[in-house]
Amino acid sequence: MEKFDVCIIGGGPAGYVSALKCAINGLSAAIIEKERFGGTCLNRGCIPTKVLYSKAKYLKRLKEPERGFSVNGFNFNFDEIINYKDEVVSALTGGVEKLLKARKVNILYGAGKIAGKNGTAFRVEINAKDGLNAEISADNVIAATGSVPLMIPSFNIDHKNIITSDEALSLRTIPGSLIIIGAGVIGCEFANIFSEFGSEVRMIELLPSILSTEDKEISKFIQKNFKSRNIDIMTGAEVAGIKALGSNGKTGAEVELKTGERLEAEKVLVSIGRKLNTSGLGLEETGVKLDKRGKIETDAHNETNIKGIYACGDITDGPMLAHKASYDGIIAADNIAGIVKEKDYGVLPWSVYTNPAIGTVGLKEGDAGLSELKYSVGRFSYAASGMALAMEEPEGFLKVIADEKSKKILGATGIGADIPELIAEIASYMHFGGTVFDIESTIHSHPTLSEIVPESALDSIGEAIHKFNPRTAKKDKA
DSSP states (O other), X not given: OEEEEEEEEOXXXXXXXXXXXXXXXXXXXXXXXXXXXXXXXXXXXXXXXXXXXXXXXXXXHHXXXXXXXXXXXXXXXXXXXHHHHHHHHHHHHHHHHHHHHHTTOEEEESEEEEEEEETTEEEEEEEOTTSOEEEEEEEEEEEOOOEEEOOOGGGOOOSSSEEOHHHHTTOSSOOSEEEEEOOSHHHHHHHHHHHHTTOEEEEEESXXXXXXXXXXXXXXXXXXXXXXXXXXXXXXXXXXXXXXXXXXXXXXXXXXXXXXXXXXXXXXXXXXXXXXXXXXXXXXXXTOOBOTTOOBOOOTTSBOSSTTXXXXXXXSXXXXXXXXXXXXXXXXXXXXXXXXXXXXXSSOOEEEOSSSOEEEEEOOTTOGGGTTXXXXXXXXXXXXXXXXXXXXXXXXXXXXXXXXXXXXXXXXXXXXXXXXXXXXXXXHHHHTXXXXXXXXXXXOOSSOGGGHHHHHHHHTTTOOTTOSSOOOEEEOOO
16 A cells, blocks of 8 residues: 555645645645546636636627727627636646646545544545545545535526536526526626626525625625626525426526515526535544534644644635635645644635626724724725726725724725735735835835725825825724
């Protein structure tokens, strides 16, 4: 039986990154993957949706060209766009496999399961699709198996008329009408994409607002933006059930609300959450602690209660984000190598790719973490940015929250062109404990959108250079 320092189960952002980091740290590593490397993010999530997102943005430019231009007649081939999406995914998944081979990580295809121990090492079974099974042993195991779309029995998901985000990314034709159940990040990103390509989109959300986890001002901005694009939004609406239509000449699917109202569409996309992939890994038999949802309990080093077994990514505590998963993998790999590190999600940026896009890091107005603090909020509009106007991107704003006494940056959120990139800069300041004055003393190239960052930060202390009536909205502890 071949033995390794580390065996990683799962080849998504947590798994393949931890495998590469283990190899960089001088550890022998084996990685087990059921399908293709890259996980949900690369195959059925972040990357393929961003291909469609970029094409939808380009289409919007064609339909609404910049001043001084006119576009007379154009066509798009959605089937060819999907082909390009597949090419991008294949190139990147293939690239991950090449990286693993270059670092001499042993690649095993199949489903991995911890089958017990051989002395101090863990036995790991690999059940391959072709029926050829294998077994290896490892001193340490990293579980990084991710998640899949949540299935609700009464929603009758048939993957044809009633679909998940997985199938939505493989549609070869644009549905004439689309109902999206759930107006969170996934739902809003798909609403943005399909409405731009011509679908009549209706969103149904149980909560009082869309994107309920975002800043309230951001949520209202997107809701207004969506309505201006004829995306119908129903909030505070509960779905009783969904069924496919296939009789009396009807096709598509029907959504029934708890009120008794019935709505029909060519496709219904269900985006209400994700299920953790922790069953069948042998964790419970090994004694690893899991909660009722199947989430694995880990410490600050991403180690479980069983020494030598680690867990990373969606199956552990924290937001389901690819970059969080990769960060988890690095933390686990370093600790296995004896490089002691503790995870800290205090500076964890995230983005929502609507049009315009949304970006956030740290605390935002309304968060419980601000309730006991004295803080100020700075705000700067894209409409006051020379570069934004030159780009004809005047929509949006950036808000920066600073501690009232120390002027330390506590968080930032915004919406507008390239806002995720601006948030990345602020995250760097926050990581090193940066203040408003640190941002001010950093020279920003002109003209760039990045100039919005110091203006927003300085507005929190009433010193924005290019703003009338500085905001200086001081928020005292309640």
